Amino acid sequence: MRRDTFQAIADPTRREIIRMIAKQPLNVNAVSEHFEVSRTAIYKHIKILTQCGLVSIRQQGRERFCEARLEKLSEVSDWVDQYRKIWMDRLDSLENYLVELQNHKNKKHGKRKTSR
DSSP states (O other): OOOOOOHTTTEEEHHHHHHHHHHHHHHHHHHHHHHHOOOOHHHHHHHHHTTTEEEEEEEEEEEEEEEGGGGGGGGHHHHHHHHHHHHHHHHHHHHHHHHHHHHHHHTTTTTOOOOO
């Protein structure tokens, strides 16, 4: 099964793992110590993150270190950006409508717009 970045970040444990190793590479034991689940469960999460390209494993002596590969998160950023534009356009339209409404209300009650 092909995994993608969205599947990787869908799970809060995986998001926390990414957050932890984004600061500095950690060995698998250090990662698993931060969670209340088994080391095997953490290995499964790390495996999914590796399959998605968000984590790489580096062997150093007898230890395996997890390193974040955050470039893949640009897929998520790009996806969110398309909706950010839609929402910004909607908010701009709402702002324009509210300004028009306020201007109409001021004219109706004989108030003048004051300039500063």
